[in-house]
Amino acid sequence: MTxxxxxxxxxxxxxxxxxxxxxxxxxxxVREAIVMLDADGIEALSMxxxxxxxxxxxxxxxxxxxTKDELMELAVDEVAAEFTVPPPGSPWRAAVTxxxxxxxxxxxxxxxxxxVLGQAGLAYLGPNLxxxxxxxxxxxxxxxxxxxxxxxxxxLSYVIGMSxxxxxxxxxxxxxxxxxxxxxxxxxxxxxxxxAGHDHLAGAYADAAVHAPVDPVALRDEKFFYGLDVVLDxxxxxxxx
Amino acid sequence: MTxxxxxxxxxxxxxxxxxxxxxxxxxxxVREAIVMLDADGIEALSMxxxxxxxxxxxxxxxxxxxTKDELMELAVDEVAAEFTVPPPGSPWRAAVTxxxxxxxxxxxxxxxxxxVLGQAGLAYLGPNLxxxxxxxxxxxxxxxxxxxxxxxxxxLSYVIGMSxxxxxxxxxxxxxxxxxxxxxxxxxxxxxxxxAGHDHLAGAYADAAVHAPVDPVALRDEKFFYGLDVVLDxxxxxxxx
DNA sequence: CGCAGCTGCGTACAGTGTTCGCATCGAAGG
DNA sequence: CCTTCGATGCGAACACTGTACGCAGCTGCG
Numbered sequence: 001m002t003x004x005x006x007x008x009x010x011x012x013x014x015x016x017x018x019x020x021x022x023x024x025x026x027x028x029x030v031r032e033a034i035v036m037l038d039a040d041g042i043e044a045l046s047m048x049x050x051x052x053x054x055x056x057x058x059x060x061x062x063x064x065x066x067t068k069d070e071l072m073e074l075a076v077d078e079v080a081a082e083f084t085v086p087p088p089g090s091p092w093r094a095a096v097t098x099x100x101x102x103x104x105x106x107x108x109x110x111x112x113x114x115x116v117l118g119q120a121g122l123a124y125l126g127p128n129l130x131x132x133x134x135x136x137x138x139x140x141x142x143x144x145x146x147x148x149x150x151x152x153x154x155x156l157s158y159v160i161g162m163s164x165x166x167x168x169x170x171x172x173x174x175x176x177x178x179x180x181x182x183x184x185x186x187x188x189x190x191x192x193x194x195x196a197g198h199d200h201l202a203g204a205y206a207d208a209a210v211h212a213p214v215d216p217v218a219l220r221d222e223k224f225f226y227g228l229d230v231v232l233d234x235x236x237x238x239x240x241x
Numbered sequence: 242m243t244x245x246x247x248x249x250x251x252x253x254x255x256x257x258x259x260x261x262x263x264x265x266x267x268x269x270x271v272r273e274a275i276v277m278l279d280a281d282g283i284e285a286l287s288m289x290x291x292x293x294x295x296x297x298x299x300x301x302x303x304x305x306x307x308t309k310d311e312l313m314e315l316a317v318d319e320v321a322a323e324f325t326v327p328p329p330g331s332p333w334r335a336a337v338t339x340x341x342x343x344x345x346x347x348x349x350x351x352x353x354x355x356x357v358l359g360q361a362g363l364a365y366l367g368p369n370l371x372x373x374x375x376x377x378x379x380x381x382x383x384x385x386x387x388x389x390x391x392x393x394x395x396x397l398s399y400v401i402g403m404s405x406x407x408x409x410x411x412x413x414x415x416x417x418x419x420x421x422x423x424x425x426x427x428x429x430x431x432x433x434x435x436x437a438g439h440d441h442l443a444g445a446y447a448d449a450a451v452h453a454p455v456d457p458v459a460l461r462d463e464k465f466f467y468g469l470d471v472v473l474d475x476x477x478x479x480x481x482x
Numbered sequence: 483c484g485c486a487g488c489t490g491c492g493t494a495c496a497g498t499g500t501t502c503g504c505a506t507c508g509a510a511g512g
Numbered sequence: 513c514c515t516t517c518g519a520t521g522c523g524a525a526c527a528c529t530g531t532a533c534g535c536a537g538c539t540g541c542g
Contacts, residue, residue: 024521046497046498047498048497048498048499051522056521056522057521057522058500058522059499059500059502059522059523059524060522063519063521064520067500068499115356115359117359117409118356118358118360118405118409119356119359119409120409120412125432125435127435130435130442131439134439134440134442137441137442138440141441149445150464150467150468153403153464153468154467154471154472157399157403157468158398158399158468158472160402160405161397161398161399161400161402161403162402164358164359164405165401168358168359168361171360171361190366191366194371195371198372198374198375199375200378200379201378204389204390223394226391226394227391227394227398230472230475230476230479231399231471231475232475233474233475233478234470234471234472234473234474234475234476235471237474238471264489265489265490287528287530288531289529289530292491297491298491300491300531300533301491303531304488308531309530309531
């Protein structure tokens with residue numbers, strides 16, 4: 001604010017609620033926060049930078065959001081809108097697989113999600129997460145599971161664990177600036193040295209080095225579906241015939 | 242540094258490497274950091290406070306530890322020493338169960354572990370984590386699994402996911418200052434209201450309210466073992482007869 | 483004795499989340 | 513039309529944070 005208030009009441013001088021930027025609302029704040037989180041990771045998001053992006057001062061955000069933690073909760077539930085569960089009536093195994101795949105996809109697309117969930121867990125009661133849980137519950141109880149909530153917890157734990165590990169790896173890849181394959185290659189010497197004396201690990205690394213040219217993405221996909229099928233097989237055994 | 246150097250060369254005036262505090266070593270720094278993390282959580286650990294606890298200035302720590310992130314890596318591997326895997330030759334199902342239980346026990350005993358793993362993943366190559374992986378690999382390959390690493394990833398993903406969720410909940414409990422049962426009771430109204438319109442969830446909450454007096458710890462244990470058995474059943478199917 | 487090198491630390495810098503009080507502004511009420 | 517009022521934005525400030533830098537002192541070696 002270098003120039004003091006201009007006494008000329010020109011209509012043109014007055015900006016009518018900022019033409020491009022839609023004011024400054026809770027929704028726009030959350031949306032832009034997610035953009036920043038996706039682009040630069042969880043530690044690049046600060047209230048000041050976020051305010052700057054919205055053509056607003058840092059502290060203005062607090063008119064719409066109580067605290068940064070609350071903002072993160074809102075961001076989590078916002079991306080949780082991407083979770084999908086097929087409608088009731090679908091064959092349960094395919095349906096659960098799709099629900100798991102959609103969770104993993106958004107966790108990998110927003111790698112900060114896992115970190116936030118790891119710090120605060122499922123105390124979040126946002127509407128989108130609730131809807132996801134509800135539809136999962138409907139799915140499992142329609143399928144005839146005697147303890148639907150147990151089944152849900154089991155498959156969600158697996159999916160969360162695997163996705164968290166994958167997301168953390170993706171963050172490392174992004175930070176390194178290399179491609180996934182190059183980073184693996186550059187990490188191999190250290191890994192092999194650390195595995196010295198550990199016969200099984202050393203063998204596994206040696207095998208991995210041989211099959212190095214395999215597409216890392218396809219390999220991760222295969223790993224995910226292998227474990228998911230294991231879990232679903234175990235659950236299927238508990239389905240009364 | 243109020244008083245200048247005392248010229249009297251008294252033996253008693255000179256502290257011989259601080260009798261109680263063992264100097265200031267990487268090991269002592271990591272050990273004290275874990276104590277602080279366990280006591281007050283991940284966000285209560287700052288380099289200044291940690292230095293103060295060790296009767297040292299904040300920046301002295303950087304002589305032994307390159308960065309705070311590296312300190313966290315060291316802390317993770319230090320608590321990873323608590324992971325146990327039964328020696329080869331044990332029946333595989335009981336052995337894997339024990340390995341899973343020990344992981345969960347340390348994750349719940351050090352609730353900050355999950356948050357750190359969630360942010361940085363398994364890029365950690367510390368010796369204790371390596372040893373854990375190695376012994377798990379030995380276990381699964383002795384048991385005759387055709388793809389030991391797939392099996393390990395599956396069970397570890399489940400254990401990590403479940404433990405992370407539990408640890409986050411425990412952090413919430415600790416922060417609230419209430420007992421686990423009291424916190425659940427005080428959260429029920431909000432949860433039920435959020436579940437309004439979601440029939441299955443509302444039903445589940447209603448059931449939970451009826452069985453409220455059940456010990457929450459026992460309930461969590463049961464949930465954990467239910468899912469673990471599901472995963473192990475699914476794996477057992479893949480064991481060549 | 484002199485000289486390295488290692489260790490501790492005071493200072494400083496660039497940031498962080500959040501509070502507080504002031505300015506502005508659109509709408510409502512007389 | 514003027515006034516009041518609630519909502520909104522924001523500059524300044526506070527108490528922190530991780531960490532770089534350079535200076536002091538101690539220790540062991542030649």
